Amino acid sequence: MDDLNKNGNGNIDGFGDSLENSDIYAYIDRREKVRNFKVDIKENADTLDGDEYMSDLPVYKGEVYFSNHARSGRSGQAQRPPTGENPLNSVRTPRPQGAPSGARPSSARQTSRGTAPPGKRKSKKKGAVTITRTARILIIIALCTAVLSGIAITCINDVLAINKDSEPVTVEIPANATTSEVIDILGDSGLISRPLMCKMLYGVLNDIKKSSKTSKSSEPKYIEGIFYLKANMGLEGMLNKLKETQNYSETVTLSFPEGWSVYQIFKKLEEYGVCDADYLYKAANSVNFNYGFLSSAKSNDSSDRYMLLEGYFFPDTYEFFVDLNANSVIERFLQNFDNKWTDKFDARAKEMGLTVDDVIRIASIIQREAANDEQMPPISSVLHNRLNNYVTYPTLDCDSTYNYVTNFVKPIAGEVLSDRYMKNYNTYICDKLPKGAICNPGASAIEAALYPDKTDYYFFQHDPKGKIYFAKTNAEHNKYKDRIALENAR
Known part of the structure; x- marks a missing residue:
């Protein structure tokens, strides 16, 4: 302050002696200190040398400190910085003129490098880390929810078959097999997508049934064999199809006459809702049904046979549950045949040197050729006479065998396979008996095959009214043929 100078007495010119210890003196003293203010900045300094060393200050590395400390309100009394505090924080920076009261100098908001204080940077960084962690948690939760939702949807689809294939x-x-094993098989076959979830659901439902006082739940028994299932049946529907004891309420009673083929039987079963014909065909051709009477049929080169079980669906009246599995349907027919094939029949077949399958093939031709039961024993005699005189009569020459392939095999097997089966079944072409039965004979035809009349006939034919003509020679047979043709011409 050039205009304010002390005189020799220590007074200030222009203000008088009364201002020696006044506030203006303190103000002048502070201005003088500010003018002589020095800042020493040393980087990587462990100690201070010479006069710069102050024994009452802590040693700082790369810190900022002041050589002149702020004083108290009284002139000439220095104020030490508090022990353990940074000297920078203990000094009050003079407020410039014109600055509003309480305003913080810009230098107080910056470090020596002009950046924000480290404390504030940490706070912002910590907030960013917190937001990032929260976002990650939310993403993980969303992904887990999506995955679990997808699993739940596919499991529900397995159970309810909302959107499943019908193949x-x-x-x-x-x-x-246990229920768990069956569910694994369904999963391996692609019929269900979530076997593990289906097992858990089945276990829960089974526990609920066990806890019910009115319901007794136990591990069900499943039928052994090959089955044909559709995914759109749902889990419960497929399990019910495989169960030995099934819970059905609706039944249907059907009668199957003697002489019907498997084609006709399966078609009727499908029409009345017992079972799909496709399932029945596949089961009949692939399932290994363990019955003793089938052993000879299986050993008779079954690869040349159209259907192994043709001839063993015993004609009778049956009661079926609606929507029954194919194996159970076929079992009903085979069990009935097993009951009808008596020990007497078995002993007689062995006496004649015939297998069970030989008898059934002969009986099936008798059944299709005879107009009534009375014609069966003499027709049987013609067949046996030809079979026993193979050198002279190598073929049976029966129209019914040709008609079987044309009417019942070709619609299912197609043109190519039907030509193959024609060679194996048409008795105008193949020697002796056809490879398989051509229908399902009844008890009368089976008895006729086992007990033929004793005749010398080798030929027979019918007129349009069903009257039968037997002949011993081919000439006699042709004479009857001409007579029948003449009567038809009238």
């Missing part, structure tokens, strides 16, 4: 799939169930 039949072949599954093989082993003996004594």
